[in-house]
Amino acid sequence: MENSPDTPPSEVGADVKESGSAPFTVNPRQDISTSKWVIICIALYSGALLYGIDTTVAADVQGQVYEALGHIENLQWVGLGFPMASTATILFFTRGYGLFNAKCLVMSCFFVFEIGSALCGAAPTSNALIVGRVIAGVGGAGMYLGALTYVSTFTTAAEAPLYNALIGLSWGIGSILGPVVGGLLSGSSATWRWAFYINLPCAALFLPAYIFVFPSINPRPDLTIKEKLARIDWLGAILNAATYVIFIVVVCFSGSVYAWGSGQSIALWVVFGTCLIAFILQQAFAIFTTTENRIFPVHFLKSRSLVLLFVVTGSGSAAFSITLYYIPLFFQFTKGDSALGAAVRLLPFICIFIFFVMAAGATLPIIGRYNLYYLVGGSLILIGASLLHTIDTTTPSGRIYGYEILVAAGSGLVWQIGYAVAVAKASPKDSSKALGFINLAQIGTTSLSLAIAGSLFQNLGFHELKRAFASYSYPDDYLRSALAGRISPVFSSNDETAIRIAVVAIAETIRKMFAPAMAGAALLTASALLMRFEKLHLGITAAG
Incomplete structure (x- = not known):
């Protein structure tokens, strides 16, 4: 054609799907x-x-x-x-x-x-x-x-x-x-x-x-x-956007801006729950739209392969983004690095990630067994994130480099191959929906995981600082601002003891941030084990 x-x-x-006709290629x-x-x-x-x-x-x-x-x-x-x-x-x-x-x-x-x-x-x-x-x-x-x-x-x-x-x-x-x-x-x-x-x-x-x-x-x-x-499913688009926005707002506000049990926090959670339920019902019953036009590809949920692809892509993205964000933060607090200095320490992560992203993309059409990429990648991320969960202010930088390399290698293997696999597994008329489905898993989960991790960092960090500075008379606003770095009065003071106490407390908080990365890696690995052990023939194409 x-x-x-x-x-x-x-x-x-x-x-090409399985058929009796011989496959052929077009340019x-x-x-x-x-x-x-x-x-x-x-x-x-x-x-x-x-x-x-x-x-x-x-x-x-x-x-x-x-x-x-x-x-x-x-x-x-x-x-x-x-x-x-x-x-x-x-x-x-x-x-x-x-x-x-x-x-x-x-x-x-x-x-x-x-x-x-x-x-x-x-x-x-x-x-x-x-x-x-x-x-x-x-x-x-x-x-x-x-x-x-x-x-x-x-x-x-x-x-x-x-x-x-x-x-x-x-x-x-x-x-x-x-x-x-x-x-x-x-x-x-x-x-x-x-x-x-x-x-x-x-x-x-x-x-x-x-x-x-x-x-x-x-x-x-x-x-x-x-x-x-x-x-266009306009109602679905509005409910979908509202669900994501309100979830991020409620996660970020609860604990840091509003107390968890406050009326404002409860009201936000109720609004989020209402939007989520409304979106699910609207999509399930195609309210003010049709089953073909609804904004979320509900029929994908009937496909074991596509659901698992969504889960592994999202889990890998969450682990990657958390590691990427909090490793430089750890070095900036514990080593006093500038943004450039922290970035230099990420060079091992960057180089290994680049290599494995390219290696996965180049070899997938040859090997074809996509589940192996997710299994190996998830295992590497799990090991690396688990080791990062043990770091503190005394951990040698060389060890941290080694741990982040493991996460980078695993992330590179799973980062982008989901797009090609999803298009191959979906019917040809659903190719664009398959791209959006995986993009939602990749970019959407990145946003949600950073929002959740940020909320944990703010809440756990405040409690760590509150405990560490129990003998000081710092107001709560000073302690919360310490989590933002050098703009805090705690770090701009000349009290070396207070600065050291704050660094240890924040380093402990950052260490805990790798627990969600571990959870994401574990979910990725478990989902990979549930995937079909099949070989996709990505080298075979045909005219539409």
């Missing part, structure tokens, strides 16, 4: 020159890199943001606003890429991402900065799903794992570099504002590629714009 611009993504590069890029494809890939991978950077860039600009804008109670939202918005809109964009022209949609998301970045850089207040982070998060989610859509459309089943690995690798490297970029820029004459403004010149660089090089992909040329809009 000729690959025209209007060919639906679900019909290009689809995995899904037969109408795209090699030079154009290279430019498209560079733009897609760069977009994923920027998305990854913005996911974590706020980690090391909070001190400067507080000094410039005040309102310490808003600091956590500078970091959480971006991934929260991304998670809340993943399913919406998944449906969008299954209906609308992918080129128009990815360009629109690119502009939204840049608008949010510009607002962040120019923010006059902390509230404006949070709004900008939310807007950028929406655009970033659409950019990332757009990259996955283009790869799914214009690669064969044998190529898809490697191209998907490169997208995931770009995001992973960006998320690792985010705190470094934020720290370097916020500590320079450019100030923290350029940690967000930096996206604007990147936009100028890649915009011509989006406009003039990217091919159009219209998955449903038979429908008008009005008919496409009518096929």
Whole structure:
């Protein structure tokens, strides 16, 4: 079949199902020159890199943001606003890429991402900065799903794992570099504002590629714009977004802002529970939508393979993100590292992660037995996270490097292969839904796990500090602010004894943060054992 611009993504590069006919291959890029494809890939991978950077860039600009804008109670939202918005809109964009022209949609998301970045850089207040982070998060989610859509459309089943690995690798490297970029820029004459403004010149660089090089992909040329809009499950999209947003809000507020048993905390949990139940019922009974158009692919829940793929992808993402976030934090508190110094200590993690992401993507079409990747990867993460759960202020740095290498190797094996496997396991017409399903597991779980870990860090850290400073007269606000680092009066004082007590207490808190990573790794490993021991023939492709 000729690959025209209007060919639906679900019909290009689809995995051949078992049949009596002989399989054959087509070139899904037969109408795209090699030079154009290279430019498209560079733009897609760069977009994923920027998305990854913005996911974590706020980690090391909070001190400067507080000094410039005040309102310490808003600091956590500078970091959480971006991934929260991304998670809340993943399913919406998944449906969008299954209906609308992918080129128009990815360009629109690119502009939204840049608008949010510009607002962040120019923010006059902390509230404006949070709004900008939310807007950028929406655009970033659409950019990332757009990259996955283009790869799914214009690669064969044998190529898809490697191209998907490169997208995931770009995001992973960006998320690792985010705190470094934020720290370097916020500590320079450019100030923290350029940690967000930096996206604007990147936009100028890649915009011509989006406009003039990217091919159009219209998955449903038979429908008008009005008919496409009518096929979106708007109620489901609203309930889905509300469920994620309220859950993150209630997790972050409970204990740190509102007492766990307070009326405000209970009310938030009730609202979350109501939204969750409403979303489940609306999707189950297709209320104000149809079974075909509902925003969540409910029929995927009948597939053991797809459910397990969701679980292993989410579990691996949770373990990876927690380790990635709290290892540098540990070194910054215990060794006094700057953002750059902490990033240098992550080099073993980065290099090993890159190697295993690429190795998994390159070898999956050859080996085919995807369950082995999850079993080996989960075991490595479990061992590494368990060892990280034993560290304290006296643990030699070399041992910590070794522990994080184990987590990096396991994370690399499982990070991105779920996309290729899910597309192969789903029916061809559900390819775009399969991409969104796994993206929800990967990026969604990253956001949720960091929110939960952040709540644990704030609550457990406060109790550790409260116990450690029992003989001091520090108010609770001082102790809570110590968890934010150098902006706290505890660390800005000249009391070396108090600083040492705080470092030991916070190091103990960070050690406990690897317990959720252990739990995620254990769930990953157990789920891998439940997977079918089958071999996917990803090298066999056919025309749609």
